[in-house]
Amino acid sequence: MTRVTSCSDPLDLATLVDYWFGDLDGPDLDRVEEHLLECDACGSVLRSLMATGDGVRRLARAGAFGVVVSPSFLQTASRQGLRVREYRVPAGGRVDCTLTADDDLLVSYLEGDFRGVSRLDLVVQVEDGPEHRVFDLPISPSSPELIVAQAMPALRALPSATMRMRLLAREGEGDRLVGEYTFAHTASATGRE
């Protein structure tokens, strides 16, 4: 056996990803772990993946981007002691909302009946501005709500305004309205940078 400086039989990225997240077992797991104890090239790819993971964790914790989340995300945020401002809005509902300097994250619960929905889009509009459509959101049909962690930098920069969100189920060639949600946002005077 020669020293591995470059790998003649590299593990593919999908295998390394499955390994990192605990989705390999049995002989597949043995093969990957033994390989990584001999191969620095594949180890380097895995370290790069871990570095990306570090970055994702930091950014998610800071609410740096908007993302559809789940209860496990909120459990993690709670364990970390983050202050999460939450707004729960029924379909057709309206809520007054704001953001303070103490808030780490802001999460919206958009309630609706998602049974039978195979594809869900979100349309966002601030005041009379252009509509922004977000395609194919992940939602469990049995869930009573879609949970969205908002992008904090954008929210902190938002002036007082009315934001409308519509959830649309894609059906055949058309859309069916699942729910419309209105957020009357008051800008915080002490919003953080």
Add this chain to the structure above:
Amino acid sequence: MLVAVAAEPESATEASDAELAGRVRGGDRAAEAELFRRLAPRVRLYGLRHLRDPAAADDLVQDVLLMTFDSLRAGKVREDERLASYVLGTCRRMAIGLARSTTRRQRLLERFGPELAPAAWTFDSPSLDLDRLVSCLERLAERERSVVVLSFYADRGAAEIASELGLSPANVRVVRHRALARLRGCMEARA
């Protein structure tokens, strides 16, 4: 007259792991140092994967390599070619004990030192351009971004994410792989 010329011994840095293991058994300190240098980051990677804690991974490196070198010197590692298999077995045994003491420390660190902890995960990795990463994350499809966040931030496996997002575990794995490949490509495009 024929003169037998002994082959120059390979330098430690050019030798294979198996060759180094053989030399360690013969008391070669340079070989020992080189083998330690190679194995330490590999064992640490194993520790990070299983213990999810940088300090515990460092402990594992110490424990595993002490045991490994002790066994090598004592001639207890029977086949040098199977060194990785021996180290893996030692990692697995040692990690079980460390996992218990790690859980409490992880909880405390998560709560009180999250800004400090992540950097230690990748002590030997290049620094990450976070602004670039945000941009790359925003380019992912919604379900890709959700799966990536739940994987890394909430530390959930495919089956748990599948249950929460109404997907199949196989689908989550496909989405996760596709998303990470795209992120990697996006990050490297600017590197």
